Ligand SMILES: Nc1ncnc2c1ncn2[C@@H]1O[C@H](COP(=O)(O)OP(=O)(O)OP(=O)(O)O)[C@@H](O)[C@H]1O
């Protein structure tokens with residue numbers, strides 16, 4: 001059993017991390033009051049930008065290319081998210097519809113560009129990130145073996161961003177204002193806060209994080225852009241709700257998804273699980289989510305003003 | 316005499332109405348100036364202009380003699396003008412401290428410095444006798460406390476001119492007393508206050524001068540001390556207001572509503588109403604008197620069907636309606652004027668005419684073969700608007716959100732009384748109304764009674780209960796203390812009973 005867990009663990013973590021960072025991006029957007037179901041599309045933008053940048057640069061500057069690619073995805077995600085921000089905040093459009101539009105445009109646009117660039121629509125990178133042991137810590141008993149061996153650098157980067165985001169949301173001026181905009185924008189406005197500006201920033205952060213999440217998939221376990229994020233963005237959104245719009249909740253929810261999905265994927269190779277039909281294992285996390293959502297709907301912690309365009313004139 | 320604020324010849328138009336027409340208002344340093352006017356007179360609009368929420372079409376504002384342009388609330392804040400709105404602007408899941416500092420946070424490094432802010436709030440709270448706990452969450456404190464948070468918000472920003480828009484409409488009589496004390500404290504510390512209220516008693520109690528407006532026009536500014544309440548009311552409404560209602564003696568008929576040993580759980584599962592037994596008969600008004608939060612809410616919600624009763628019976632004209640849904644009860648002759656008009660009474664973004672058929676839209680004449688008949692809906696709306704004097708810029712088509720607070724209330728009252736129900740449950744039916752409108756609503760309630768219908772009146776205002784009820788049921792801690800005849804009792808006795816002290820019940 002122990003060896004099984006140590007075997008699965010690195011894969012589960014690798015799968016969790018892109019989910020985590022994307023979901024965290026969604027947290028910024030939604031706590032400011034803007035629904036962002038465009039996370040899927042924003043991840044695709046990140047995957048495309050990351051893969052393209054790395055494939056172009058990796059011959060000239062091996063090693064550094066990956067980091068440049070991640071940065072490019074981060075920026076591209078933020079810029080693309082401005083589309084969503086413009087529609088929802090400036091034009092007061094329906095946020096769900098705008099999110100769907102983002103998803104459709106992102107998928108179509110990147111596939112079109114990729115076809116023109118490579119001919120096949122796929123963009124391959126030759127070298128991904130290399131798994132490394134963390135010095136010193138990997139020698140710790142139990143934990144060292146489980147958490148600190150064979151890790152991707154992006155994992156540590158994302159975990160750092162989780163801490164940074166939690167700090168930002170709950171301790172800083174910007175965080176306080178951002179949460180106020182999501183709960184009661186009129187209160188924020190009458191306190192002199194520029195609701196539109198705060199929401200723009202929040203949506204751009206969500207785009208940047210989702211872009212980073214997409215690129216992380218490319219540089220860790222996938223290695224190839226093929227025009228889809230395979231529903232990871234939607235899963236991140238589910239984790240956001242499952243985690244009740246809180247950083248720690250999201251950490252738990254994404255890890256749960258990551259672990260459950262990995263178990264389902266490798267189940268056929270594990271005698272103890274091979275007996276259960278793969279379909280049950282694969283649907284397991286989603287069914288648990290549904291049940292959890294039903295049970296928690298009464299005490300939902302969703303931001304009060306989520307999804308409502310801010311209309312100054314309303315009394 | 317030096318004026319801290321002067322609003323000179325202010326005019327503001329909305330589609331279809333002139334909300335303010337050449338109004339001049341001058342506030343002296345260290346005084347409380349009352350602003351009095353009927354519903355829709357333009358009081359909130361005038362104050363919103365002063366706070367920078369609206370721009371006047373013409374007219375000037377002077378601050379200590381210097382002309383200023385207040386383009387948004389930030390400018391108002393910077394000029395030392397603060398406002399407590401008719402509806403509070405607080406983030407429910409923030410602490411009181413967070414709500415107060417929002418927008419003008421001080422930081423230590425990157426971290427918001429809530430500790431020293433809380434200290435300053437404690438100091439301010441002690442100085443003005445506000446008794447606020449900076450660490451409590453807004454969602455957990457009473458409405459009266461939330462209002463003090465709004466006051467602290469202004470004080471924290473060093474506001475010198477404080478505007479209160481109907482602050483007492485949402486308060487219990489006890490809280491009103493405390494607010495009056497707080498207002499005096501503010502003046503003592505050198506602040507200047509503009510107070511909007513419909514209650515002449517409150518104006519008499521704290522205000523120095525009173526500016527009266529009617530239908531957007533200035534009538535006069537008078538000294539409160541030398542002007543009687545009747546005179547103020549007459550200036551405001553434009554005719555004599557009789558504060559007396561003529562209540563003819565009447566013999567009630569058979570019971571319409573019978574509550575039999577009714578028990579209802581309140582929020583969090585605590586007992587809200589305990590073994591409550593009461594009867595309301597044809598041709599009588601029964602008032603429920605009690606301090607807020609003693610089971611009135613549970614009683615009302617159980618009778619109308621918004622909350623499940625745990626045990627006991629609710630009989631309407633002899634039939635148990637305990638298990639019927641709200642619509643079933645309405646169909647059998649109940650009507651309901653809720654106390655929270657935004658939550659239960661209105662759909663703010665619907666037009667006035669739609670709000671007037673919220674309960675009947677599926678019935679003829681409003682609906683024919685499943686389709687709405689807009690002509691019939693409009694005719695109905697025009698009639699109710701006329702009858703209840705609901706003032707709206709665009710008439711039946713106006714969205715309810717654009718109506719003044721008092722006119723929103725008249726919309727609900729009009730809808731419910733117009734349904735001519737066998738049993739009318741009226742919770743605070745005159746909250747936020749001007750004295751003229753109150754007089755009218757009281758007359759209509761008595762008319763219901765004289766036509767042999769039953770009315771259950773729940774109000775926190777003892778005056779109102781004593782004035783129009785036939786019998787008064789006093790409630791304390793979810794239990795019936797006793798029932799007394801309005802003609803045979805007075806404020807003192809009922810007040811005493813509200814604290815739980817019984818006397819021999821009369822039937
Ligand atoms: N945003 C708006 N759009 C359209 N009409 C408005 C708007 N705000 C106010 N009005 C109209 O202007 C008039 C004055 O409204 P206001 O809210 O100032 O009245 P008020 O004196 O505060 O009344 P109340 O005592 O009932 O609160 C009303 O006829 C109202 O319908």
Ligand SMILES: [Mg+2]
Pocket residue numbers: 358359360401480719720721
């Ligand atoms: Mg008003």
